[in-house]
Amino acid sequence: MGVFGTKCIGRDACGACSVNCPINDCLKFHVDKRLAGIDREKCISCGRCAAACPSEAIKPWGWKVTEEELVQVILKDRAFYEKSGGGVTLSGGEPLLQANFIAGLLRKMRDEKIDSCVESTFSVKWEEAEKILPHTDRFISDIKAMDDKVHRKYTGASNALILENLKRLSGCDVPLTLRIPLIPGVNDGRENIEKTAEFILRDMGGKIEKFQILEFMHLGREKCQSLEREYPMEGLKANREKIHKRAEEIREYFEDKGIHCVLGNA
Ligand code: SF4
Ligand code: SF4
Numbered sequence: 001m002g003v004f005g006t007k008c009i010g011r012d013a014c015g016a017c018s019v020n021c022p023i024n025d026c027l028k029f030h031v032d033k034r035l036a037g038i039d040r041e042k043c044i045s046c047g048r049c050a051a052a053c054p055s056e057a058i059k060p061w062g063w064k065v066t067e068e069e070l071v072q073v074i075l076k077d078r079a080f081y082e083k084s085g086g087g088v089t090l091s092g093g094e095p096l097l098q099a100n101f102i103a104g105l106l107r108k109m110r111d112e113k114i115d116s117c118v119e120s121t122f123s124v125k126w127e128e129a130e131k132i133l134p135h136t137d138r139f140i141s142d143i144k145a146m147d148d149k150v151h152r153k154y155t156g157a158s159n160a161l162i163l164e165n166l167k168r169l170s171g172c173d174v175p176l177t178l179r180i181p182l183i184p185g186v187n188d189g190r191e192n193i194e195k196t197a198e199f200i201l202r203d204m205g206g207k208i209e210k211f212q213i214l215e216f217m218h219l220g221r222e223k224c225q226s227l228e229r230e231y232p233m234e235g236l237k238a239n240r241e242k243i244h245k246r247a248e249e250i251r252e253y254f255e256d257k258g259i260h261c262v263l264g265n266a
Contacts, residue, residue: 001038001050001058002226008035008057017049017058037228061223062093067101071108078114087115087137096120099128106135122165123157129165138175138209141166145187146195154186154232163199170204179212184236188246197257211254211261213247215240 011018011033018027026043028036035057038049050058074088081087088109095102095118102118109116118132119140143166144159145151151159169176180196182188200208216238224231247263254261 001043001045001047002061002223003035003037003228004057004059004226005030005035005037006057007055008053009055010034014054016052016054020048020052022046022048040228059226061227067104067108070105071112074109074114075112078112081114087117089117089119089140091119092121094121094124096122096124096128096132099124099131103131103135106132110135122162122169124161124165126165126168129169133172133174136174138177139169140177140179141169142179142181143196143199144181146192146199150186150192154183163203166199167203170207175209176207177210177212178208179214181214181216182243182247182250183216183233184238184243184246188243188250193250193253197254197259200259201257206259208259211259213250213261213263215243215247215264 008014011029013033017035021027023039023042023044026039027049028039030036038058045060047060047063050060090102090105106116106118116136117138117140118136120129122129122141141162143162144155146159148159151157166176166178178200180187200206200211216236218231218233218236218238220233221231244263251261251263
């Protein structure tokens with residue numbers, strides 16, 4: 001459940017979340033009676049508070065859905081896909097943590113002739129990736145940092161499994177867009193960029209459709225705050241002009257190496 005306390009109109013004026021919550025003292029309020037947070041230890045994620053809230057001060061970040069329900073949601077936009085030439089991207093979280101579900105969904109989308117893409121970290125066993133390989137039209141993944149220590153520090157996980165899976169993926173016949181979310185002082189240095197290009201050329205045989213540079217923005221801050229978690233990039237100053245200049249330099253470097261490279265969402 002995400003908490004957006006500034007939208008709360010106050011417990012005295014409303015209080016619908018408290019009335020509908022089945023757990024005692026699960027919702028916390030400021031002295032001015034606006035919502036302060038949720039006791040995450042007690043919360044059972046039933047979603048009743050969010051459903052009752054009239055001002056979207058509590059919103060679920062995820063919910064359970066069946067394959068058939070999801071297919072119906074996707075099919076509603078069929079005309080849009082046909083007109084735009086686009087399709088559906090299954091993203092996360094990590095979709096490959098539910099590989100069986102995703103495989104079924106992708107099969108249905110192929111039956112319906114809707115183009116599909118799976119966006120994954122590939123920080124999963126290869127067997128999970130294999131389950132969806134025959135059913136998706138393309139993949140998107142990231143190379144965040146080549147140095148394992150740096151990768152662990154900023155993502156909480158090793159990059160070893162990811163790099164191994166990317167190597168295997170390059171031997172399969174599914175187009176892949178690889179991205180780097182460019183973070184100043186973390187992964188935009190010369191050594192990391194050179195090692196990334198070397199990995200793509202040497203270990204993946206250059207077999208990617210394109211390399212994409214995503215210029216850093218504080219996009220995760222609101223989500224972290226709503227989940228009452230620390231935002232790990234809080235102290236990082238994002239100078240848009242400098243980041244863009246560095247991104248352009250890196251794009252040119254990759255192009256010179258023979259790797260098709262684009263900025264942002266191009
Ligand atoms: S999700 Fe359910 S248990 Fe958790 S705070 Fe909301 S109503 Fe209470
Ligand atoms: S239901 Fe929403 S608006 Fe009402 S008190 Fe709870 S958080 Fe505030």
